[in-house]
Amino acid sequence: MTDTGTPAFGPATITADDPRYPSMLRGTNHRFPASPDYVRVVTTTDQVVAAVTDAVAAGKRISVRSGGHGFEDFTAHGVEVLLDMSEMTAVRYDGERRAFSIEAGATLGHVYRTLFKGWGVTIPGGECPEVGVGGHIVGGGYGPLSRSLGAVVDYLYAVEVVVVGEDGAARAVMATREPGDPHHDLWWAHTGGGGGTFGVVTRYWMRSPDAAPDEADPAALLPKAPSRWRSGMVVWSWESMTQEAFTRLQSNFGSWFERNSGADSPYAPLAGYFHGTHRSGFGLTVGAHIDDDVPDAEKLMTTFFEEVSAGVEVPPLFQQQQVNPWLYFSSYPNWGDPGDPFTRRIKIKAAYLRKGYSPEQTATLYRHLTTGDASPAQLILIGYGGRVNTAAPDATAAAQRDSVLKAAFMSVWGDEGADEANIRQLREMYRDVYAATGGVPVPNEANDGSYINYADSDLADPEWNTSGVPWHTLYYKDNYPRLQRVKKAYDPGDVFRHKLSVRLPG
Numbered sequence: 001m002t003d004t005g006t007p008a009f010g011p012a013t014i015t016a017d018d019p020r021y022p023s024m025l026r027g028t029n030h031r032f033p034a035s036p037d038y039v040r041v042v043t044t045t046d047q048v049v050a051a052v053t054d055a056v057a058a059g060k061r062i063s064v065r066s067g068g069h070g071f072e073d074f075t076a077h078g079v080e081v082l083l084d085m086s087e088m089t090a091v092r093y094d095g096e097r098r099a100f101s102i103e104a105g106a107t108l109g110h111v112y113r114t115l116f117k118g119w120g121v122t123i124p125g126g127e128c129p130e131v132g133v134g135g136h137i138v139g140g141g142y143g144p145l146s147r148s149l150g151a152v153v154d155y156l157y158a159v160e161v162v163v164v165g166e167d168g169a170a171r172a173v174m175a176t177r178e179p180g181d182p183h184h185d186l187w188w189a190h191t192g193g194g195g196g197t198f199g200v201v202t203r204y205w206m207r208s209p210d211a212a213p214d215e216a217d218p219a220a221l222l223p224k225a226p227s228r229w230r231s232g233m234v235v236w237s238w239e240s241m242t243q244e245a246f247t248r249l250q251s252n253f254g255s256w257f258e259r260n261s262g263a264d265s266p267y268a269p270l271a272g273y274f275h276g277t278h279r280s281g282f283g284l285t286v287g288a289h290i291d292d293d294v295p296d297a298e299k300l301m302t303t304f305f306e307e308v309s310a311g312v313e314v315p316p317l318f319q320q321q322q323v324n325p326w327l328y329f330s331s332y333p334n335w336g337d338p339g340d341p342f343t344r345r346i347k348i349k350a351a352y353l354r355k356g357y358s359p360e361q362t363a364t365l366y367r368h369l370t371t372g373d374a375s376p377a378q379l380i381l382i383g384y385g386g387r388v389n390t391a392a393p394d395a396t397a398a399a400q401r402d403s404v405l406k407a408a409f410m411s412v413w414g415d416e417g418a419d420e421a422n423i424r425q426l427r428e429m430y431r432d433v434y435a436a437t438g439g440v441p442v443p444n445e446a447n448d449g450s451y452i453n454y455a456d457s458d459l460a461d462p463e464w465n466t467s468g469v470p471w472h473t474l475y476y477k478d479n480y481p482r483l484q485r486v487k488k489a490y491d492p493g494d495v496f497r498h499k500l501s502v503r504l505p506g
Contacts, residue, residue, distance in 0.1 A: 027068025067132020104134035109331035139453035140192030140398030147386030192398025232321035254356010261385030350454035438467025
């Protein structure tokens with residue numbers, strides 16, 4: 001496929017002697033500054049093909065960055081050519097394909113604004129507006145609308161990918177979800193297979209899976225966006241929190257999602273979360289979001305808070321609900337971004353939960369969050385399930401289709417000198433919570449592995465994963481062999497690789 005129209009600029013090649021070079025080396029996570037031979041800023045698919053061709057011909061290791069929100073060093077370690085996609089940001093309706101075309105460098109906030117202003121529609125993506133769609137979608141992204149609408153990959157109609165064949169030649173391939181498409185497997189691999197494995201995504205096309213075959217109205221091809229968004233929270237201070245109250249709160253929260261995560265539940269539209277800092281931080285928050293046009297939205301949210309708080313014999317500091325316009329929530333600058341953007345160092349570890357944490361795990365969490373003088377460690381539990389769980393595990397590469405919660409163990413700090421201590425604290429908390437399964441969430445009746453968009457190289461490290469279960473099973477389960485076959489078909493030379501990329505078979 002070739003590009004049409006006049007490119008915005010470029011490509012721009014920025015080398016180490018260029019005054020722009022230092023500004024191009026770090027993404028959101030400042031732990032991993034890159035030092036490539038050059039950065040190539042591209043604005044068209046043809047420019048991407050040329051950039052990949054040049055790098056392969058020169059034998060240089062290439063990596064890709066769109067929004068720059070990677071949690072590991074996949075665009076830094078050993079990378080000689082960094083392909084910057086951040087200026088490929090177009091969002092438009094493609095009448096020929098009856099789908100919305102989104103270039104890989106567009107941020108979620110830009111996507112939400114454009115879809116809403118142009119057609120009043122949206123996609124069920126994440127709530128951080130500065131995240132680039134390039135990595136978010138291919139990793140099986142989710143957000144506060146996913147319980148009612150499904151995972152974002154359930155809306156992926158097509159993807160354009162620059163791949164490198166056995167002859168070393170780069171070319172752009174368009175793959176669709178149409179069963180007869182010869183590149184159907186490449187489309188499938190981009191529904192949760194993770195970034196940096198198969199090629200360079202240049203654009204996605206989004207369309208609802210249940211759109212009528214002859215529907216030509218763009219406003220009917222994606223879900224209608226909310227007009228008003230209700231948000232609420234209940235907050236407790238660590239100063240008054242007891243272990244008994246913490247245990248009850250965790251038990252209530254987990255069991256609520258076990259009971260209310262069916263696709264037909266009246267609570268499916270409600271996106272709830274738990275956020276707990278270390279005791280040196282602010283405290284404990286239970287929050288929720290819901291489309292305020294859902295019947296009885298306020299009552300549903302109020303009941304959620306009442307049931308999660310029941311029997312917690314510690315009064316909250318405050319509780320509130322408020323309603324704001326949809327765009328205020330979905331694209332407000334830096335919404336969901338923790339920490340100081342100028343000094344941000346991040347480590348994250350993730351898990352899918354089929355049920356809430358056990359009493360033993362809750363006691364472990366309490367111990368880690370209340371010991372020591374100070375720590376940036378925090379636990380975030382996010383409501384999942386609902387319509388997400390109506391898809392079969394092999395329908396997309398995102399295999400986890402019966403979980404009710406996602407967990408994010410995260411630390412954010414600013415001092416480089418604190419790296420070792422902060423990372424170890426987080427690793428030990430995660431390891432101890434999952435001690436019964438070798439320090440990682442091995443799929444069983446309670447766990448369902450981990451989430452590739454919250455990439456964690458520790459899962460491939462036998463020091464921190466003693467389960468004997470390989471990292472790729474934790475991320476992809478039974479879908480991994482098919483991902484390997486796609487890898488062999490479209491990247492036989494392993495041009496696109498990092499610590500957690502899909503490996504070639506054999």
